[in-house]
Amino acid sequence: MSTSGRKRPPLVAPKRTRKTPAKPAAKRARRKPARSRNPIIAFFTRIIGWVFRVIWGISWRIGVVITLIVGVAVAYTYTTLPEYASLLDGRAKGSVTLLDSKGDVFAWRGDQFGGVIDADTVSKHLKNAVIATEDRRFYMHPGVDPIGIASAIRINLREGRGPLSGNGGSTITQQTAKLLCFGVEFDETQWKNEAEYIADCRRSSLWRKAKEAIYALAMEAKYTKDQVLSVYLNRAYLGGGAYGAEAAAQRYFGKSAANLNPSEGAMLAGLLTAPSTLAPTSNLERSQNRASVVIGLMRRQGYLSDSEVAIALANPAELSAAAEAQAGGYFADWVMASGPEFFTRDTTEDVIIKTTLDQRIQRAAEDALKYIFEEKVREGSKAQAAIVVMSADGAVRGMVGGRKTKVVGAFNRATQANRQTGSAFKPFVYATALELGYHYDSVVVDEPYCLNIAGSGRWCPENYTRKHYGRVTLAEALRQSLNIPAVKISESVGRELVRKVASDFGIESDLAAGPALALGASESTLIEMTGAYAGILNGGSSVTPYGLVELSLLGDSTPLMGSGGGIGERVIREEAARELIYMMSRVVDGGTGGRAKLPDREAAGKTGTTQAARDAWFLGFSADYVAGVWMGYDDNTPLTGVTGGGLPAEIWHETMVRVHEGVPVKPLPMLRPAPKPAPAPAPRQRREQRPRSNNPIENILRGIFGGN
Template sequence: MSTTGPRKPPLVAPKRTRKAPTKPARKTKSAPRRGRARSSNPIVRFFGGIIRWALRLIWGIGWRLTALVLLVVGSFVAYTYTTLPEYQTLMDGRAKGSVTLLDDKGEVFAWRGDQFGGVVTADTVSRHLKNAVIATEDRRFYLHPGVDPIGIASAIRINLSEGRGPLSGNGGSTITQQTAKLLCFGNAYSESDWKSEADYIADCRRTSLVRKAREAIYAMAMEAKYTKDQILSVYLNRAYLGGGAYGAEAAAQRYFGKSAANLNPAEGAMIAGLLTAPSTLAPTANLERSRNRASVVIGLMRRQGYLSDQETALALANPAELSEAAERQAGGYFADWVMSSGPEFFTRDTTEDVIIRTTLDQRVQRAAEDALTYIFDEKVREGSKAQAAIVVMSADGAVRAMVGGRKTKVVGAFNRATQAKRQTGSAFKPFVYATALELGNSYDSIVVDEPYCLNIPGSGRWCPENYTRNYKGRVTLTESLAQSLNIPAVKISESVGRDLVRKVASDFGIESDLAAGPALALGASESTLLEMTGAYAGILNGGSSVTPYGLVELKLLGEDEPLMGTGGGIGERVIQESAAQELIYMMTKVIEGGTGGRARLPDREAAGKTGTTQAARDAWFLGFTADYVAGVWMGYDDNTPLSGVTGGGLPAEIWQETMIRVHEGLAPKPLPMLRPKPRPAPPRQEPQRRSPLAGNNPIENILRSIFGRN
């Protein structure tokens, strides 16, 4: 069978044609390879390999070591974090409390101990104080994590450029690090662990690499635990700011008499400036130096944008002024005396904040200070090292003013009014005459001023002399006291009995050991000015003993009920009131016509007594008006004799200047004294003619006796 139709082509592979070989393309310049091409030099390749290997090794070790350090530091920070208390408990870090002293009107005049005015926060203090602290101490405070590497590097550079060690001088510490130091890294003060609080503080402030590392760890833990403002609040409350003030509130009250919330830029800058050297820069120590530092702080505040040009100019033109109490620094000696006379656990060693109301009258205090300054400026030769002290009190022993030396603005200085025991000289004689009057003698009783000697067992013959080395003959007790005659005083003392004189003086408040020999009457015993002034107050009040006192009331801060009250005042009667009145009358004659004439007051009655010891080593004047009793002592601390000074000289003038100032504005009052009635004059007799030889011719006298006058 056959098929018809077109035939299909056979199934065969297509014919392959061989392509002519193509020429290879020309090589073109290719793009450079990334990375450094290996050198064909085998030596270079060898050392390059070593360097690459070392870098890889360093990087490998470095990041692992860094990670390890970060892990260790983080562990320490984390552990420290767990030990941190709530920030509110860190505000008051004082080991001891404070004492605030108020005058008789309730106004603050002195502070003692570690002052803490109360808790403040970064939000409640004046913004000017807050900004001044940040500008001065840590301008990147809100930017760093507790440690500022930039600040540390800058501090090291400055220290090295000035030839110091890297950690000496500028430390680059942040406010957080400084707060860590103030907290002593959480180690609280313990009396059992430290010899003193000063040693504890010194150890907390010690600087070393280990301490710096510990400080940094503690600071970073604080940054993790507390907010920035909480850390700043702790710092503002714990920082020491001079003058015994801890914290911003105490400093503001101490220096400016206002709250830390009300400080202006100049005041805020002054307080912030104290942080670098609080004791040296304290305005109560050197106001000009403190103002200069405040000017620097104001400049920093301006550069960092915290003050405008106008605010800066105003602050520089009106520097901070101290409050009246801070500027006066009144009653430093008085405050020290009150602190020493009160119970230690509420004064010198108090752990509480104590308020003490005192008897101090700041007007009287200023009068005493001004009087002393005036006399030494006007009447004492320039360069003299002589010292003086003044005590002014009321008749009941309430001390109104106390000056313990020529430098009046002091704290903790030697107080010559209370601590210096010196011979009293003739200032002791009123107690001899008080004894005689108590035993029935009178102001016009007669004593003979004449040569007088005593045989003293064991010492031999003793013959006292008057200051003038002459004798007055028959004199009244009043004349004897007014002229400060020695022989009559010894005679009276011997006649009434030395033991009784010692008892009267002791009962009046002279607690020092009194001499046993006859020189007792001449003031051979030693006493303090405070004791002597208190004894004279006993004469003024009518013959009752007096215990000088300055503390009126003591209570804890925030409490209404006082813990203790007045510690002195009028005690038991020593002599009868009539005897005291006679003695006051006799003592007025000392001023009106005796050795104390320079103490005379122009507008009121005054009574007193001078005193000068052997070789004029001590000079005294003590006396009173109806309102005040005042005592003055003058001498050298080393017992050098005074040149040309007696109790009736410069001490009497200091007393007069003090009392004139003290009595300004006070109406004169009469002294509570005896006022003798004037005696009638003897009847006038006609003069008799006598022969020029009358009374001299014995024969004529015999004839007269027989035959009469003619």
């Protein structure tokens, strides 16, 4: 086969050499030789890099170790956390709720717990207010809020404090951990009292902060956010002895925490920072001002609209009527002291006590005292007064233990002050005499009178007027409060018998042994004296003043104990008591107690003024109520221009007028002596008649002009 003679192309491409294009001459000229680095800078750069690598190597390892330790600590703490339901009531002691005679709450004592609430059922306004005030990122952090901590440190440093002093940046979860005391229970052998235990739980240090953070992380792992918030709302102290939002809502507003409006929710949330100081029962205006700040926070965080804010600020939260009563004052304290301590002051249970208090009568007594001191007592006077109002069976309906009525735990002059009774004691002298057969119209001679007292010499009592009135009846002697007849009667019937009658009527204080017993030289308390006068009103039987009617545990229908007072044994005959009431009614109707006279009904009573006017009393009764009034100075300074028939009688009058508003009029159960017949007019003496004259003209003139 012939070929065409053309050369065939090779089967493999020929090897080609890649040529680098030549650079322009200008570029070759601009290229500079490589400059050598500064060895010193290079050295330090290498050192810094090495240090950084060492620190980073150590840091991430330490971080891993810390994370593992924290994780183990959180895991362990998680296993120790109790069930959610057991955390809701953390009180070491129980509460006492006091009800008045109608069954309405008027006071609380102890650690009150209104009942379990949760974040789902509580008022949204309270829930939002707490979050806005205490932890606005509550639903976003895992229990510890680094942003909040950094912000708190910045604020503390800016205000010149240490980084951990002042604002702590604690979340609600961390605060709840402190409320739980990190799971440490109160132990009486380790702490002197609960206050010391709480103070130890609140102590702040780096170690405590770390423990708090671990506990908070464990809680967030164990419980839901709403469960943590529920524990916080149930355990937080909100002032006034109220633990938890439900107790506080009932305590201050008389309603459930589920029904709080924005201003009320804001007020409770505002208490969390300083519950005792900001409590509305301590200073309502200060509490309202704090609530307005909380409302502003709620607005900025979108929980309230502008219109809702305007309404809340225009209508600040107000206290309920029971809260206005300031925890029942003196009466509540007295009832608490009258019950067994393990059910009152030291109770570990929630106790309900029904009492004899009538809140209408309590207000009447308070208003009367305030009126007299504002209108009749000089401004700046330090004089004190006390009032007790009770029924004839000894049931105390109202009690004022001093001029400051809005107090708790204060000195109660109605039950704790032992003072000389003065002439207010005289009814027991005459009660003894009437029981022995004397009568209201029995006569005693008021004349100079002296006794020789062994060891003391001659004693000659005098009347207040320093005059003598001769023969007077017992009723007149009591009406004018004459001293000499009272001493004479006491000596005639026997001092020991007088002492016994007074003691049987309920005066338990030590009674004087000498003849001055009849003039009230002995001391007694206002409640004892008022109770003794109640025995006169009820017909001569003793009474034991009482305020506690029933005591039961919360939720139990069967009372654990009943009343410890009431009518006791008979002391004098009913006829003697009726005569004595009549005699005492003359004291008010024209006697030394005239200022106590009531405008629409009968009243009876007795004045009392002690030596140098250190004490002034008026005690008396209508057919329905007995009331006692004492006035004096706590340091025994003599009163100026005051006797029992003066200001005390006026306080008594103002009290009883208010007490009897709307009460039907009833007569006193007293003897009513038959009116003495009017003296018969003297017989008209007939004129001696002259015999008729025989002179007709003379007879006519005598018939016209008369005469003889």
